Amino acid sequence: MNFVGSTVNNRVGNSYVNINNFPENKPKEITAADLLLQTPQVPDVFTGRSHLVEEAVNILCETKQVHVAILGAGGIGKTSVALHIMENPLVKEKFEERCYFIPCEMLPDATLLIQGLVQAIGLQVTQGKDSFKLLLDYLRGGQQVLLVLDNFETPWGSKGQTEVKNLIEMICKCKSVSVILTMRGIEGPGQIKWHKLGGGSGLPPLELGAAKEAFCSFCSDGDLTIEEEDPILEKLLIQMDGMPLAIMLMAQLAREWPLKNIMERWNHQKTAVLKKFGMGEQENRLTSIEVSIKLTLNIVREKLSPTGEDVLRLVALLPSGIPDWLENLPKMLPDATMHLDDTTIQALILKKACLIYEIGDKALKILTPIGEYIMRSFQERDNVENQVWVFYESFIDNLPRNPSEEDGQLRLHIGNIYKILEIQIKRSFQRSHINVLQQFHNYSEYFSGLVPLVAEYLRWKSELNLSDQTEVMFMQEYMLRFMGEYEKAIDIIHDVEELYKDQINQETSDVEVVTSSGSISKNNTIEQIQAECYRRLGENLYHQGRHTQSKEKAQQAKDLYEKIGDMRGVAQCLQSLGDICRLLSQYEDAKVMLEQAKEQFEGVGSRLGVAQCLQSLGDICMMLNQYEDAKVMLEQAKEQFEGVGSRLGAAQCLQGLGNICQMLSQYEDAKVMLEQAKEQFEGVGHRLGAAQCLQSLGNICIMLSQYEDAKVMVEQAKEQFEGVGSRLGAAQCLKSLGNICLMLSQDEDAKVMLEQAKEQFEGVGDRLGAAQCLQNLGDMCRVRRKYEDAKVMLEQAKEQFEGVGSRLGAAQCLHSLGRIDHDKGYLSPAKAKFEEAKEIFEAIQMPQEVAICEDCLQELNNELAESMAS
Numbered sequence: 001m002n003f004v005g006s007t008v009n010n011r012v013g014n015s016y017v018n019i020n021n022f023p024e025n026k027p028k029e030i031t032a033a034d035l036l037l038q039t040p041q042v043p044d045v046f047t048g049r050s051h052l053v054e055e056a057v058n059i060l061c062e063t064k065q066v067h068v069a070i071l072g073a074g075g076i077g078k079t080s081v082a083l084h085i086m087e088n089p090l091v092k093e094k095f096e097e098r099c100y101f102i103p104c105e106m107l108p109d110a111t112l113l114i115q116g117l118v119q120a121i122g123l124q125v126t127q128g129k130d131s132f133k134l135l136l137d138y139l140r141g142g143q144q145v146l147l148v149l150d151n152f153e154t155p156w157g158s159k160g161q162t163e164v165k166n167l168i169e170m171i172c173k174c175k176s177v178s179v180i181l182t183m184r185g186i187e188g189p190g191q192i193k194w195h196k197l198g199g200g201s202g203l204p205p206l207e208l209g210a211a212k213e214a215f216c217s218f219c220s221d222g223d224l225t226i227e228e229e230d231p232i233l234e235k236l237l238i239q240m241d242g243m244p245l246a247i248m249l250m251a252q253l254a255r256e257w258p259l260k261n262i263m264e265r266w267n268h269q270k271t272a273v274l275k276k277f278g279m280g281e282q283e284n285r286l287t288s289i290e291v292s293i294k295l296t297l298n299i300v301r302e303k304l305s306p307t308g309e310d311v312l313r314l315v316a317l318l319p320s321g322i323p324d325w326l327e328n329l330p331k332m333l334p335d336a337t338m339h340l341d342d343t344t345i346q347a348l349i350l351k352k353a354c355l356i357y358e359i360g361d362k363a364l365k366i367l368t369p370i371g372e373y374i375m376r377s378f379q380e381r382d383n384v385e386n387q388v389w390v391f392y393e394s395f396i397d398n399l400p401r402n403p404s405e406e407d408g409q410l411r412l413h414i415g416n417i418y419k420i421l422e423i424q425i426k427r428s429f430q431r432s433h434i435n436v437l438q439q440f441h442n443y444s445e446y447f448s449g450l451v452p453l454v455a456e457y458l459r460w461k462s463e464l465n466l467s468d469q470t471e472v473m474f475m476q477e478y479m480l481r482f483m484g485e486y487e488k489a490i491d492i493i494h495d496v497e498e499l500y501k502d503q504i505n506q507e508t509s510d511v512e513v514v515t516s517s518g519s520i521s522k523n524n525t526i527e528q529i530q531a532e533c534y535r536r537l538g539e540n541l542y543h544q545g546r547h548t549q550s551k552e553k554a555q556q557a558k559d560l561y562e563k564i565g566d567m568r569g570v571a572q573c574l575q576s577l578g579d580i581c582r583l584l585s586q587y588e589d590a591k592v593m594l595e596q597a598k599e600q601f602e603g604v605g606s607r608l609g610v611a612q613c614l615q616s617l618g619d620i621c622m623m624l625n626q627y628e629d630a631k632v633m634l635e636q637a638k639e640q641f642e643g644v645g646s647r648l649g650a651a652q653c654l655q656g657l658g659n660i661c662q663m664l665s666q667y668e669d670a671k672v673m674l675e676q677a678k679e680q681f682e683g684v685g686h687r688l689g690a691a692q693c694l695q696s697l698g699n700i701c702i703m704l705s706q707y708e709d710a711k712v713m714v715e716q717a718k719e720q721f722e723g724v725g726s727r728l729g730a731a732q733c734l735k736s737l738g739n740i741c742l743m744l745s746q747d748e749d750a751k752v753m754l755e756q757a758k759e760q761f762e763g764v765g766d767r768l769g770a771a772q773c774l775q776n777l778g779d780m781c782r783v784r785r786k787y788e789d790a791k792v793m794l795e796q797a798k799e800q801f802e803g804v805g806s807r808l809g810a811a812q813c814l815h816s817l818g819r820i821d822h823d824k825g826y827l828s829p830a831k832a833k834f835e836e837a838k839e840i841f842e843a844i845q846m847p848q849e850v851a852i853c854e855d856c857l858q859e860l861n862n863e864l865a866e867s868m869a870s
Contacts, residue, residue: 048210072202075245205242218251308346321365402645484724531560545728545764585804691720731760
């Protein structure tokens, strides 16, 4: 009850108590002490913002009058930036200590704002004087003044916004006054020319490096140390999305809990975990991320319609946000448009409040902590998700079959497609989902996100007939094989065989199956499925370097395809058998099979198969040092791959052309091609190809004597080969690392690596690789003058090279054996070996090696002449 200037007679028992002259009902006056107690200290931990501080300091000190607006979402670090600007020595020097910090959160209207300014500046209001006039007189007095108005959204959001607007405009018109204002949103108040620090969307989030630095600084406490490279830390900080408040709160938790526990709590509780948990700790915008978000929501909620809430939840739901939002948002929420509710206006309201933001490619996004809070707080609405699904079904349906014709929109939407497709698959079984997954068959770079969705779809296998289940499982196997997950792919194939185990011994089965071409065939035999399983098993074993087993499976598949008359399948098996022979250095057999396969692919109209055979034939020419023929074939194959939209095939041809340049010592051209090929492999998600390019780039560094660079690249390549299960690639890298150690005179390390590599080559049936290791070990013994050991190894290596048809390797061994004879004084045997090596080098067109042999022969002839003369 309010009693102003009244007398109250209150009866207590038989007595009366008179209470006179109640004080007038006035709000508590703001004092300088109140303001000071609400003013935060300049934060010690301050990373990733120095360039913004420097920008503001420069403009403040170099311009007579400027007004700086520090805008953005709650918790983005606006106040910290303002404090650092205010405390800068150059700013203090210009304004001669007339820098005043005003915490506007406690000044909710124009009257209190005036009172706060008067108290912060220290003006003395005498009786009868108007405080507003006193303030304006001071600000117009000609002395340079800097006012820092922190959290200005509080008075600006009041019912008396007109008075607040008039006040701030009057202050900013005072010629000697500069203002720094922090405020939630992206618009500064009033008709004032604000310099928006950080750009039109406000302060940006912290980069990951700055976030790591801040986290480690915040949580440093005694013996506690956090490694910046800790993978869990990186995952946590990615979830914090560069919000300084979230990073600080998370770091303080790290003083109490291990990062693993914090990650588990975040996954379960999301933003509820982002608060201080100290004894008696009060929740406010600086101690709880949820309180900070609620403050912004309270400011904007009156202006939001139900459609606005749908827009906010939609942006929070979709990981990629809403690309090209002005065009796509109305299409994603067509019901709102039908009801004449403007989604665009609602989005702009949210954008101005900094609940969502716009990035460079015109996409609406949301900071992860804000998005997680919205998802927890706003009720799910199935109709919104269904509308978005209709939008993406149409989007996917209109994708071109050739990825090279796609205009780049898919990359912007792919995260959303993963998310909304997952929701739809979990919600209900739909046959149409298979069609959606099939649309991505040629978009290999997105397989890693699609594989879990295919697995999720297979949870509905009780709803799928045998044909559909087989189709989806083969789709899953193909994606896994492409990604280098060979063991997982093999398991899928065995699961398919298990499905049909009761029918394997039957002669026919009227089932609808997936053929080797990927299309559907009705009333085919069960042998078609078994042939397809054999072929796919052979492909996986081939990539694992298990060539003998791969050859066996490919032959089994070929026999079955011939039996049922599937000539496309026969062609694919011939191609696989040819590739296996190529890797085993059985080049003549390989050429015959690949030319047959190419002819059959032409017969069934498979341009892709023709291109793949041309590519393999080019690789064979390269191995036989027929570089011009190889170049022609690979260029033709590359052109055909591009014609059918096979970016993988085109990248492989580019890789082959780079390897040819490497063989011809055209190292700069080789590096350019291999780096381009590596980039293209990474672009389509083919880790094996990227590892091979990295390996070749490392080998070029070896040729250029750049051994440290070579070592780094080859070790990275080896790690990647092991990651995709390529034992052959890992063995090749081990051999290269052994050779690098030889070059660096690290003989013991070299010996260990070369022996390990030889063992691994033998394990995968690569006789050529094993022979090369034996050759290198023999050369190492020769250099150490262990001639007998060297001679045994080099003769064994020569015999193995001859066995696999490698004339280059055999000639190199002959040359090394000639050097041993020369060193031991056996001049005539040495001469015979050099002449034989020279003859082979000439036949395979190796002019540099020929020249070396000629030098050795000249030296020998001189020595023989001197011997005869003496």
